[in-house]
Amino acid sequence: MSTTQGFTVAIDGPAASGKGTISKAVAAHFGFAHLDTGLLYRAVGAKVLLGVDALDAARALVPDDLDGDALRTPDVAQEASKVAALPDVRAALVDFQRSFAARAGGAVLDGRDIGTVICPGAQVKLFVIADAVVRARRRFEELSGKGIDTSFEYVLADVQTRDERDMGRADAPLRPAADAVEIDTSSLSIEEAVAQTIAVITAVMGK
Numbered sequence: 001m002s003t004t005q006g007f008t009v010a011i012d013g014p015a016a017s018g019k020g021t022i023s024k025a026v027a028a029h030f031g032f033a034h035l036d037t038g039l040l041y042r043a044v045g046a047k048v049l050l051g052v053d054a055l056d057a058a059r060a061l062v063p064d065d066l067d068g069d070a071l072r073t074p075d076v077a078q079e080a081s082k083v084a085a086l087p088d089v090r091a092a093l094v095d096f097q098r099s100f101a102a103r104a105g106g107a108v109l110d111g112r113d114i115g116t117v118i119c120p121g122a123q124v125k126l127f128v129i130a131d132a133v134v135r136a137r138r139r140f141e142e143l144s145g146k147g148i149d150t151s152f153e154y155v156l157a158d159v160q161t162r163d164e165r166d167m168g169r170a171d172a173p174l175r176p177a178a179d180a181v182e183i184d185t186s187s188l189s190i191e192e193a194v195a196q197t198i199a200v201i202t203a204v205m206g207k
Helices: 019-030 038-049 054-059 074-083 087-101 114-118 132-145 152-168 190-205
Strands: 008-012 033-036 107-111 124-129 181-184
Touching (some): 008 019, 087 107, 107 114, 114 124, 181 190
Parallel strands (some): 008 107
Protein backbone atom coordinates (compact mmCIF):
# COMPACT_ATOMS: atom_id res chain seq x y z
CA MET A 1 0.00 0.00 0.00
CA SER A 2 1.37 3.42 -0.92
CA THR A 3 1.49 5.95 1.90
CA THR A 4 1.16 9.66 2.23
CA GLN A 5 4.22 11.79 2.96
CA GLY A 6 4.34 12.34 6.71
CA PHE A 7 1.31 10.17 7.55
CA THR A 8 1.52 9.67 11.29
CA VAL A 9 -0.26 7.23 13.58
CA ALA A 10 -0.10 8.13 17.29
CA ILE A 11 -0.86 5.31 19.71
CA ASP A 12 -0.94 6.08 23.43
CA GLY A 13 -1.90 4.13 26.50
CA PRO A 14 -0.73 2.81 29.87
CA ALA A 15 1.85 0.09 30.46
CA ALA A 16 1.03 -3.38 29.08
CA SER A 17 -2.18 -2.24 27.41
CA GLY A 18 -1.02 -3.83 24.18
CA LYS A 19 -0.13 -0.62 22.37
CA GLY A 20 3.41 -1.80 21.54
CA THR A 21 2.27 -5.09 20.03
CA ILE A 22 -0.49 -3.34 18.11
CA SER A 23 1.88 -0.65 16.87
CA LYS A 24 4.42 -3.12 15.53
CA ALA A 25 1.74 -5.13 13.73
CA VAL A 26 0.11 -2.04 12.27
CA ALA A 27 3.44 -0.63 11.09
CA ALA A 28 4.25 -3.93 9.38
CA HIS A 29 0.80 -4.08 7.76
CA PHE A 30 1.04 -0.62 6.21
CA GLY A 31 4.80 -0.58 5.65
CA PHE A 32 5.26 2.29 8.11
CA ALA A 33 8.30 2.86 10.31
CA HIS A 34 7.74 2.18 14.02
CA LEU A 35 9.10 3.85 17.15
CA ASP A 36 8.39 2.63 20.67
CA THR A 37 8.98 5.94 22.41
CA GLY A 38 8.91 4.24 25.79
CA LEU A 39 12.30 2.79 24.89
CA LEU A 40 13.74 6.31 24.87
CA TYR A 41 12.80 6.74 28.51
CA ARG A 42 13.86 3.19 29.36
CA ALA A 43 17.26 3.87 27.79
CA VAL A 44 17.61 7.05 29.83
CA GLY A 45 16.44 5.21 32.95
CA ALA A 46 18.98 2.44 32.39
CA LYS A 47 21.77 4.99 32.18
CA VAL A 48 20.55 6.71 35.35
CA LEU A 49 20.76 3.38 37.17
CA LEU A 50 24.41 3.30 36.09
CA GLY A 51 24.99 6.72 37.64
CA VAL A 52 24.53 8.99 34.63
CA ASP A 53 22.61 12.25 35.03
CA ALA A 54 19.14 11.93 33.49
CA LEU A 55 19.33 15.06 31.32
CA ASP A 56 22.85 14.22 30.13
CA ALA A 57 21.65 10.73 29.21
CA ALA A 58 18.68 12.10 27.27
CA ARG A 59 20.78 14.58 25.32
CA ALA A 60 23.37 11.93 24.40
CA LEU A 61 20.87 9.22 23.39
CA VAL A 62 21.60 7.39 20.11
CA PRO A 63 19.58 4.69 18.29
CA ASP A 64 21.90 1.90 19.49
CA ASP A 65 20.89 2.70 23.07
CA LEU A 66 17.38 1.43 22.31
CA ASP A 67 18.40 -2.20 21.76
CA GLY A 68 18.57 -5.02 24.25
CA ASP A 69 16.44 -6.99 26.72
CA ALA A 70 18.16 -5.12 29.56
CA LEU A 71 15.71 -2.28 28.95
CA ARG A 72 12.75 -4.56 29.76
CA THR A 73 13.48 -5.21 33.44
CA PRO A 74 11.15 -3.98 36.22
CA ASP A 75 13.89 -1.76 37.70
CA VAL A 76 14.46 -0.01 34.39
CA ALA A 77 10.70 0.34 33.89
CA GLN A 78 10.32 2.09 37.24
CA GLU A 79 13.28 4.38 36.56
CA ALA A 80 11.91 5.15 33.10
CA SER A 81 8.64 6.27 34.65
CA LYS A 82 10.56 8.53 37.04
CA VAL A 83 12.72 10.21 34.40
CA ALA A 84 9.68 10.59 32.13
CA ALA A 85 8.22 12.91 34.77
CA LEU A 86 11.17 15.31 34.38
CA PRO A 87 10.25 18.19 32.02
CA ASP A 88 13.85 18.75 30.88
CA VAL A 89 14.25 15.10 29.92
CA ARG A 90 10.98 15.10 27.99
CA ALA A 91 11.96 18.30 26.18
CA ALA A 92 15.33 16.82 25.22
CA LEU A 93 13.61 13.88 23.50
CA VAL A 94 10.87 15.78 21.67
CA ASP A 95 12.89 16.59 18.52
CA PHE A 96 14.02 12.96 18.19
CA GLN A 97 10.41 11.80 18.19
CA ARG A 98 9.00 14.51 15.93
CA SER A 99 11.73 13.97 13.37
CA PHE A 100 10.89 10.27 13.29
CA ALA A 101 7.17 11.00 12.92
CA ALA A 102 7.74 13.26 9.91
CA ARG A 103 9.68 10.72 7.86
CA ALA A 104 8.54 9.85 4.36
CA GLY A 105 6.49 6.68 3.99
CA GLY A 106 4.52 6.99 7.20
CA ALA A 107 5.28 6.33 10.85
CA VAL A 108 3.67 4.75 13.89
CA LEU A 109 4.73 6.05 17.29
CA ASP A 110 3.52 4.58 20.55
CA GLY A 111 3.93 6.06 23.99
CA ARG A 112 2.20 8.17 26.62
CA ASP A 113 1.93 11.62 25.02
CA ILE A 114 2.21 11.12 21.27
CA GLY A 115 -1.27 12.30 20.36
CA THR A 116 -1.37 15.09 22.93
CA VAL A 117 2.16 16.57 22.85
CA ILE A 118 4.56 15.00 20.35
CA CYS A 119 2.28 14.71 17.32
CA PRO A 120 -0.97 16.59 18.01
CA GLY A 121 -1.46 16.83 14.24
CA ALA A 122 -1.24 13.07 13.64
CA GLN A 123 -3.73 11.84 11.06
CA VAL A 124 -4.73 8.95 13.34
CA LYS A 125 -4.75 8.97 17.15
CA LEU A 126 -5.57 5.94 19.25
CA PHE A 127 -5.70 5.40 23.00
CA VAL A 128 -5.26 1.77 23.99
CA ILE A 129 -6.48 0.73 27.44
CA ALA A 130 -7.01 -2.43 29.47
CA ASP A 131 -7.88 -3.32 33.05
CA ALA A 132 -4.88 -3.03 35.40
CA VAL A 133 -5.13 -6.67 36.51
CA VAL A 134 -5.19 -7.83 32.90
CA ARG A 135 -2.19 -5.66 32.10
CA ALA A 136 -0.27 -6.93 35.12
CA ARG A 137 -0.96 -10.52 34.11
CA ARG A 138 0.38 -9.86 30.62
CA ARG A 139 3.52 -8.19 31.93
CA PHE A 140 4.08 -10.93 34.52
CA GLU A 141 3.85 -13.62 31.84
CA GLU A 142 6.21 -11.65 29.59
CA LEU A 143 8.81 -11.26 32.33
CA SER A 144 8.48 -14.86 33.51
CA GLY A 145 8.91 -16.03 29.93
CA LYS A 146 12.24 -14.21 29.82
CA GLY A 147 13.37 -15.88 33.03
CA ILE A 148 13.04 -12.74 35.18
CA ASP A 149 12.26 -13.69 38.78
CA THR A 150 9.26 -11.69 39.99
CA SER A 151 5.74 -12.15 41.34
CA PHE A 152 2.32 -11.19 40.03
CA GLU A 153 1.69 -9.05 43.13
CA TYR A 154 4.90 -7.09 42.54
CA VAL A 155 4.09 -6.56 38.85
CA LEU A 156 0.55 -5.41 39.65
CA ALA A 157 1.86 -2.91 42.21
CA ASP A 158 4.43 -1.74 39.65
CA VAL A 159 1.74 -1.22 36.99
CA GLN A 160 -0.46 0.71 39.41
CA THR A 161 2.43 2.88 40.59
CA ARG A 162 3.43 3.70 37.01
CA ASP A 163 -0.19 4.53 36.14
CA GLU A 164 -0.40 6.98 39.03
CA ARG A 165 2.91 8.59 38.12
CA ASP A 166 2.14 8.78 34.39
CA MET A 167 -1.35 10.18 34.85
CA GLY A 168 -0.45 12.52 37.70
CA ARG A 169 2.72 14.17 36.40
CA ALA A 170 2.49 17.90 35.73
CA ASP A 171 4.24 17.73 32.35
CA ALA A 172 2.48 15.81 29.54
CA PRO A 173 0.33 13.51 31.71
CA LEU A 174 -1.02 10.30 30.22
CA ARG A 175 -4.47 11.04 28.82
CA PRO A 176 -6.27 10.51 25.52
CA ALA A 177 -6.25 13.26 22.91
CA ALA A 178 -9.69 14.82 22.43
CA ASP A 179 -9.98 13.20 19.00
CA ALA A 180 -8.40 9.84 19.86
CA VAL A 181 -10.21 6.57 19.17
CA GLU A 182 -10.24 4.37 22.28
CA ILE A 183 -9.55 0.65 22.00
CA ASP A 184 -10.06 -1.50 25.12
CA THR A 185 -7.98 -4.67 24.79
CA SER A 186 -9.06 -6.23 28.11
CA SER A 187 -11.05 -8.97 26.40
CA LEU A 188 -9.60 -8.80 22.89
CA SER A 189 -7.10 -11.15 21.31
CA ILE A 190 -4.04 -9.59 19.71
CA GLU A 191 -5.52 -10.32 16.29
CA GLU A 192 -8.81 -8.62 17.19
CA ALA A 193 -7.08 -5.54 18.60
CA VAL A 194 -4.84 -5.23 15.54
CA ALA A 195 -7.81 -5.68 13.20
CA GLN A 196 -9.73 -2.89 14.95
CA THR A 197 -6.74 -0.58 14.68
CA ILE A 198 -6.12 -1.34 11.02
CA ALA A 199 -9.80 -0.64 10.31
CA VAL A 200 -9.55 2.80 11.94
CA ILE A 201 -6.41 3.72 9.99
CA THR A 202 -7.77 2.37 6.70
CA ALA A 203 -10.93 4.45 7.10
CA VAL A 204 -8.88 7.62 7.58
CA MET A 205 -6.56 6.85 4.68
CA GLY A 206 -9.55 6.29 2.43
CA LYS A 207 -11.02 9.74 3.05
